[in-house]
Amino acid sequence: MSTVGIKLRELREKTGLSLRKAAVQVDIDVAILSKMERGERKFTKEIIIRLSELYNFNPENLIIDFLSEKVVYDLKDEEFGLKALKVAEQKIKYNKAN
Amino acid sequence: MSTVGIKLRELREKTGLSLRKAAVQVDIDVAILSKMERGERKFTKEIIIRLSELYNFNPENLIIDFLSEKVVYDLKDEEFGLKALKVAEQKIKYNKAN
DNA sequence: TAAGTGTTGACATTAGTTGTCAAAGATAAA
């Protein structure tokens, strides 16, 4: 399940745009946007941002969802996934501090 | 920097195996193992496990390092990286519970 | 020299992602 897709579909509908029109606005093929909204293809950060602008919506939470889905994908079915997450957190904090 | 590579190189040297011999044992090309140890190519989980067996070493921490490096790679330079990590953690905990 | 070590780069192969397109199916209005 892709929360990002569901949310962006809701936003599009709220904005009153058809798939075709939204796709044209952000310069991608209709088919791709359709698949992205339904989770059949991955969004890119770039497209999320362009769509957010189109829908006049703050992209922060969408990007967080997008990134977290990537991470979950890497770690799904991994016995040590949570431990790896903790280590990753330390590394990122350390990097930020420098 | 790849901690996994450094550790596996140390383990190999401690075991007294040359690159060539270790590579033959785990059935990969010498060039690849050389590059993996130096972080020029990515390890796979499979190779880490095979090498750990060869060196008679518990792979758990190596795998955790390996996975965390993947995650860090996904989130490096991301403004909301830490937030995404938190969300990912919740999702994984939720998945585990079910 | 000769044998062993690790490194490098060029290249082919493979796998995965992304883009393009046409057609089909669904829905609603005329």
Add this chain to the structure above:
DNA sequence: TTTATCTTTGACAACTAATGTCAACACTTA
């Protein structure tokens, strides 16, 4: 029903990234 508009689907091409293969290089030691 016809027409228009919409979304979904699948086949395919194009592109990119990952992986494997190989030969040669430089260095050290016997």
